[in-house]
Each structure stands twice: as structure tokens, then as C-alpha cells.
Amino acid sequence: MTMNLNSAVLATALKDYKNGKPHSLMGVNKRGEPTAIRHADGNNLYLSVADTGSMSWVFMWTIDGVRREMGLGSFTGAGRACRLSLADARKAAEAIRVNYLAKGLNPLAAKREAKMQAKLANITFEEMARATVDLLKGNPTKGGWKVKDGVCAQADAWLDSLYLHAPKLMGVRADEKKNMKAIAGMQVARVTDLDVFAVLKPIWAEIGVTAERVRDRIEKVMETAIGRGIYKGLNPARYPGHVQVHIGLKPSSKGKKNKQPSLPYAKVQGVIEQLLADGRMAAKASVFCTLTATRTDEARLMKWSEIDFDNRLWIVPSERMKVLTENDRGGDHVVPLSDAAIALLRSIHPLVGNDYVFAGTKKGQAIGETALNDMIIKNRSRGGLLALQGIATQHGIARLVPHMGEGEQVRQ
Known part of the structure; x- marks a missing residue:
């Protein structure tokens, strides 16, 4: 339908819409019921009127014999900031004709591309x-x-x-x-x-x-x-x-390697407190490794059946030892458990169907082989475990144990 759209006509229609009254721009069917209709302003610009009386601007064009349309904005939106006037709608339509149609471009495709580029630009x-x-x-x-x-x-x-x-x-x-x-x-x-x-x-x-x-x-x-x-x-x-x-030439990989220092003895207590406060299973396993001076794999694969609470012992099967030992238990490695180690073990609740002390997230499995180092690295790189700055691994913590009984002169 073609109608002479001007500011006065639109102002009247907008007033009627706000008052909940039908207006002259609305369409009706044969039964007199409201129906959607579009009014052409010319130069590809249309005013689309819904059966509710709300109005919005639409830009329509034909490409490859197919009619396309693109919404420009609402005329009946709440507040002036949300409302597109006739003059602004005409300017928007003119911009589309000049920037896209005149150059043989598809406005919708260009709009989608612009949105995608804006999204890509925000990727961190x-x-x-x-x-x-x-x-x-x-x-x-x-x-x-x-x-x-x-x-x-x-x-x-x-x-x-x-x-x-x-x-x-x-x-x-x-x-x-x-x-x-x-x-x-x-x-x-x-x-x-x-x-x-x-x-x-x-x-x-x-x-x-x-x-x-x-x-x-x-x-x-x-x-x-x-x-x-x-x-x-x-x-x-x-x-x-x-x-x-x-910056300079690449450093030689054959040169001196960057060695990670062990944890200073004076900082052990603070690190253990932070690990216990962490609460995760990997943190508890890290504390247990430190308390017992054992290797990561030996501790993380520990089973409840290996712990003798009565005699305060942990009996590590010989096949799990990196260095095989022989003693009065036929090759098994016996680790005495301190008060702190016993208290830590009693704070862990055994999981049904999982005999591993340091149980992983998957049923019947222990925590992963890199869980302890991952936990330390992530805490350190995000500012936690400040005493571990520059100490990369669980092994770095354990390295302090052989020196704990030495005097200052011996260490020097």
C-alpha cells in the first residue's frame, strides 16, 4: 500500500498507538479485524505496521530475483532514544543504497560480516x-x-x-x-x-x-x-x-639449564598451611608427600589397605617403588607416619568403590600423575603459594628433606 508518509501523519498515528486506539495506518481484513500492513515511503523504505498497531521501519530490495528485507528500527519504541524518526529512517535507507546496493553488495551479508568482525576484534x-x-x-x-x-x-x-x-x-x-x-x-x-x-x-x-x-x-x-x-x-x-x-640471538639449549631451587626449610610450615587451606585432593597429597618424604607416584597411588593405623605405618608394595628396597617385610617399603600424617589421613573420607586414598574425579581411580605439579604451578602463577615463587614442582619441595638434619656449616 502506498501512502504519503509525513511527520504529521506519523505523529497522529503514534499518539493513537500510545492511547491504545487504532490509527489510520493500521490495516484491517474483510472481517474488520486488525492485520499487518506495510506503507511505502519510496526509495526502498517501508513502514511496517503490525496488527497490534506497533510500527517499524523496513528496507526492502530485490537481489537475483528474490525480495530481501532488513529492519532499520522501531518508530513506536519507548522513549526518543529508541525511536527512529522518518527523517532518520530516510537517511539510513539512503546510506544502504549508496554504500551497498550501488556497489552490488548485499546489505544483509555486509551486516553479518560487520558483526562477525566486531566479535573477532574482541577476542582476547x-x-x-x-x-x-x-x-x-x-x-x-x-x-x-x-x-x-x-x-x-x-x-x-x-x-x-x-x-x-x-x-x-x-x-x-x-x-x-x-x-x-x-x-x-x-x-x-x-x-x-x-x-x-x-x-x-x-x-x-x-x-x-x-x-x-x-x-x-x-x-x-x-x-x-x-x-x-x-x-x-x-x-x-x-x-x-x-x-x-x-632482542638477541636465541639462547643455546646446550648451555647452563635453569635449575629450580628447593623450598627453604623456614617456609615449609607456611606452604603446608596454604596447601591444607586449599582443600583439594591434590593439595592434601602434596602435604602428605612432604610429611613422609616420598615420591609423588608412590603417594598418589596409595591405597587404604596399605595403611596400618594401629602401628602408624604405611607399607608401600615393592613393585611401586622407584628404587627397590629390601627389609624385614620382604622388599616392601615401610614408611613411619607422624602425628601430622595420621591426622591428614583421618581427615580424608574414603569413597565407596575407590580404595585409593587420594581419589580422582573418575570412579575407582587415583588423582592424575600430574595433579600435584599442576596444582602447585597454577597456584604459583596466579599469585598463590607465594613461598613457591621460582620452585616449579612437588619434587622441589621434597628436595629440602635430605638437608633438614644438616647444620648451617655443613650445608655451606
Whole structure:
């Protein structure tokens, strides 16, 4: 239907709509009932009137013999900010004709593309890092990372190194107490050469091998972003002719390796308190390893049937020992249990159908082989377990035990 649309006609119709009255722009069927109708203003612009009397602007055109339409906005929306006037609707229609139809472009496709680009522009470096990790996991039979019991040690270590050494890119920062706090993650599309250099310069000479791993991981993240059309330009973490020139040559992997120090004895109590406060099964297992000076695998696979509470002993079957021992129990390793170790074990409630003391999330299984290290690394990289800064593993904690009985002069 064609009607001379002008401000006066629309103002009257809007007033009637607000008062709940039918207006002249509404359509009716043969029975006199309200029905939807469209009024042409010309130049592809239509006013669509619903059977409720509400009105909205529609841009209509034909492409490849098929009629298409795109909504421009409401005329009866609540408040002026939500209402598109006749003049503004005409301007919007003119912009579509000039910017799209005149160039042979589909306005709807262009609109969808713009929305997608806006969404891609907001993807953070952390999100892209996790997407990259998912790609690297892939299929283990085709070179992908191994996933066991739902845990991928390589993926966790990969991300943790970025949280620790590239916190700004990953969207975390340390507060005045050196605790890691979440901040707005950097958009991967906006990562610059200078951002990458800022990550690498402080660690390139000090912990070179680790720094190269971090650079390589940033490069892989950016390659994923480039491949998905999110990042435009050259990879800011590329080595040849770029990091090589501005930061320096790659450190030799044959040189001195970065060794992780063991935990100072004076900090043991504080770490144990933090681990117990953590409450997770991996944290309890870590405390037990420390209290008994045993290896991670020996402790995490411990079964209730191996514990002699009456005699305060833990009897480790010889087949589970990394170093076989022979004693009065025919090769089994006997571990005396202190008051603290007994108290810890009694605080754990056995699970029905699972004989493992440190039970995993899957029925009948123990916690994963990397659970303890993963827990320590994640706590450390996010600011928890402050005493463990620079101490990477459960083994690093256990290393203090052989020195606990030494005097200061002997240690020196």
C-alpha cells in the first residue's frame, strides 16, 4: 500500500498507538479485524505496521530475483532514544543504497560480516591461547598432546608459562601483595611488536631457554589468530629478522639449564598451611608427600589397605617403588607416619568403590600423575603459594628433606 508518509501523519498515528486506539495506518481484513500492513515511503523504505498497531521501519530490495528485507528500527519504541524518526529512517535507507546496493553488495551479508568482525576484534589473547592449546592437543596418535584422566599436563604447563611471564597479554596482574588479579585481557588483534618485546626483554638473558619457549608459544598463538583472520600483519613474535634483531640471538639449549631451587626449610610450615587451606585432593597429597618424604607416584597411588593405623605405618608394595628396597617385610617399603600424617589421613573420607586414598574425579581411580605439579604451578602463577615463587614442582619441595638434619656449616 502506498501512502504519503509525513511527520504529521506519523505523529497522529503514534499518539493513537500510545492511547491504545487504532490509527489510520493500521490495516484491517474483510472481517474488520486488525492485520499487518506495510506503507511505502519510496526509495526502498517501508513502514511496517503490525496488527497490534506497533510500527517499524523496513528496507526492502530485490537481489537475483528474490525480495530481501532488513529492519532499520522501531518508530513506536519507548522513549526518543529508541525511536527512529522518518527523517532518520530516510537517511539510513539512503546510506544502504549508496554504500551497498550501488556497489552490488548485499546489505544483509555486509551486516553479518560487520558483526562477525566486531566479535573477532574482541577476542582476547588468553582466549586465542586456549584455542591454540585445543588445536595442539589434537589427536595423540597423530602427534597431539596426551590427555589422561581429563588432564593434559603439556597444555597446563603451556598456559601457565604465559600466565607467569606474559601476564599483561593473558589478562592478569600482580597487586601490591603480589597476588594475581584478573584484568581486562588484551585483544589479540591489538598485540604489537612492543607488547611482545616487553614480555621477552626482562627474561631473555636471565632465563633464556624459558624465554625462548615463551616466545615460541606467543608466536603460535598469534599464528592461530592470523590463520583465523583476526590478526592482520606479520607475526609480532617471529624470530628471524625480528626478535633476533631487537632482542638477541636465541639462547643455546646446550648451555647452563635453569635449575629450580628447593623450598627453604623456614617456609615449609607456611606452604603446608596454604596447601591444607586449599582443600583439594591434590593439595592434601602434596602435604602428605612432604610429611613422609616420598615420591609423588608412590603417594598418589596409595591405597587404604596399605595403611596400618594401629602401628602408624604405611607399607608401600615393592613393585611401586622407584628404587627397590629390601627389609624385614620382604622388599616392601615401610614408611613411619607422624602425628601430622595420621591426622591428614583421618581427615580424608574414603569413597565407596575407590580404595585409593587420594581419589580422582573418575570412579575407582587415583588423582592424575600430574595433579600435584599442576596444582602447585597454577597456584604459583596466579599469585598463590607465594613461598613457591621460582620452585616449579612437588619434587622441589621434597628436595629440602635430605638437608633438614644438616647444620648451617655443613650445608655451606
